[in-house]
Amino acid sequence: MSILEYNGAAIIAMTGKNCVGIACDTRLGAQAQTVSCDFRKVFQFNKSFVGLAGLATDVQTMNNLLTFRKNLYELREEREMTPRVLSNLLSNLLYEKRFGPYFIEPVVAGLDENNEPFLSGMDLIGAPVYTDDFVVSGTATGNMYGMCETLYKKDMEVEELFETLSQALLASVDRDALSGWGATVHIVTKDGVISRELKARMD
Amino acid sequence: MDTVIGVQYEGGVILAADQSNARSILTYQSNLDKITKLSPSSALAVSGPNSDLVNFSEYISKNISLYQLSNDGLQLSTHAQANYCRGELATALRKGPYQVNCLLGGYDAPSGKGKGSLYWMDNYAALSKVNYGCQGYASNFCLSIMDRDWTEGLDQDQAVAIVDKCIRELEVRFVMSQPNFIVKVVDKDGVRTLKFGADPADN
Numbered sequence: 001m002s003i004l005e006y007n008g009a010a011i012i013a014m015t016g017k018n019c020v021g022i023a024c025d026t027r028l029g030a031q032a033q034t035v036s037c038d039f040r041k042v043f044q045f046n047k048s049f050v051g052l053a054g055l056a057t058d059v060q061t062m063n064n065l066l067t068f069r070k071n072l073y074e075l076r077e078e079r080e081m082t083p084r085v086l087s088n089l090l091s092n093l094l095y096e097k098r099f100g101p102y103f104i105e106p107v108v109a110g111l112d113e114n115n116e117p118f119l120s121g122m123d124l125i126g127a128p129v130y131t132d133d134f135v136v137s138g139t140a141t142g143n144m145y146g147m148c149e150t151l152y153k154k155d156m157e158v159e160e161l162f163e164t165l166s167q168a169l170l171a172s173v174d175r176d177a178l179s180g181w182g183a184t185v186h187i188v189t190k191d192g193v194i195s196r197e198l199k200a201r202m203d
Numbered sequence: 204m205d206t207v208i209g210v211q212y213e214g215g216v217i218l219a220a221d222q223s224n225a226r227s228i229l230t231y232q233s234n235l236d237k238i239t240k241l242s243p244s245s246a247l248a249v250s251g252p253n254s255d256l257v258n259f260s261e262y263i264s265k266n267i268s269l270y271q272l273s274n275d276g277l278q279l280s281t282h283a284q285a286n287y288c289r290g291e292l293a294t295a296l297r298k299g300p301y302q303v304n305c306l307l308g309g310y311d312a313p314s315g316k317g318k319g320s321l322y323w324m325d326n327y328a329a330l331s332k333v334n335y336g337c338q339g340y341a342s343n344f345c346l347s348i349m350d351r352d353w354t355e356g357l358d359q360d361q362a363v364a365i366v367d368k369c370i371r372e373l374e375v376r377f378v379m380s381q382p383n384f385i386v387k388v389v390d391k392d393g394v395r396t397l398k399f400g401a402d403p404a405d406n
Binding site: 007 | 296327333336
């Protein structure tokens with residue numbers, strides 16, 4: 001089993017009309033065994049969310065690192081980090097460890113300074129991809145790509161985006177042994193963040 | 204292969220560990236105490252090779268004492284201690300890893316949280332707050348028992364009963380003979396030993 005599949009994760013982020021959504025499962029496992037059902041992999045940084053899929057220890061380490069760097073940025077710059085900047089910071093932090101990487105594959109989702117949706121995904125050494133529809137990451141990417149490609153439409157409103165994200169994630173993780181056991185969805189609009197727990201299959 | 208079990212209840216945490224210190228075909232010692240007191244209201248139960256077990260738990264407990272001495276008696280919350288422990292493990296991970304899996308149990312006074320909390324930490328430094336947990340092969344046998352029997356608002360006797368049930372299951376079904384177990388409780392009155400199979404004495 002690959003080191004990126006040791007703990008299990010599933011993350012999807014999608015854009016909507018003047019909003020973005022990001023969803024993750026909440027399983028923490030040690031290979032086949034499930035340890036916890038409330039291990040969230042999506043972390044908020046003002047108007048941006050970072051989803052970290054991969055080895056749980058590096059998920060926690062990178063969350064701590066990003067929080068530290070975000071706080072330092074805000075102290076020095078006296079302004080908030082936009083999602084583009086956060087994504088670039090993350091990419092740099094990962095490439096610094098090019099020959100001994102963090103085993104995570106992050107996604108960044110947020111609203112930029114003009115409240116335009118922003119999405120990016122990257123691999124474990126920080127190679128970014130910027131899209132305008134959806135990004136996925138984790139142990140069920142094959143499933144998630146299929147679900148997203150089928151269900152996604154441009155310019156979905158908040159409630160429709162929530163429904164699409166939830167269905168795409170739930171259907172994907174139900175066919176993956178290593179992810180699932182609960183799910184959390186966040187929708188970011190210019191007025192704030194709506195967070196909901198999904199009722200998922202606990203198996 | 205060590206067994207470490209922990210159960211959180213209303214008012215504290217029960218930690219249990221086997222007492223054998225063995226390698227290959229030889230048992231060096233059968234009265235080892237693998238549960239170290241970290242502070243007046245927290246303890247760390249560790250599994251792993253004896254060298255790392257002793258080194259890591261002493262390092263953490265001494266550093267937590269140092270914090271208290273340096274900061275005018277200020278006591279770290281269980282959450283803070285667990286995250287400190289994780290940080291040390293995570294830093295060592297890519298230098299010279301400690302091969303330890305631990306359960307950290309602590310009690311926070313009502314002004315903090317007013318209840319016991321249990322933290323599961325694996326050797327890769329993934330940290331998760333849990334209601335009950337096991338490390339080692341024991342988890343294959345004991346997690347299901349705890350899944351069935353644990354509820355919110357247990358008292359100390361009920362929590363000890365669950366731990367006893369787990370130990371008895373291991374005696375019947377686990378191939379390795381673990382004749383001695385030490386059981387400790389962490390509650391408002393501190394860390395104390397409830398029972399042991401063999402007296403740890405000076406160790």
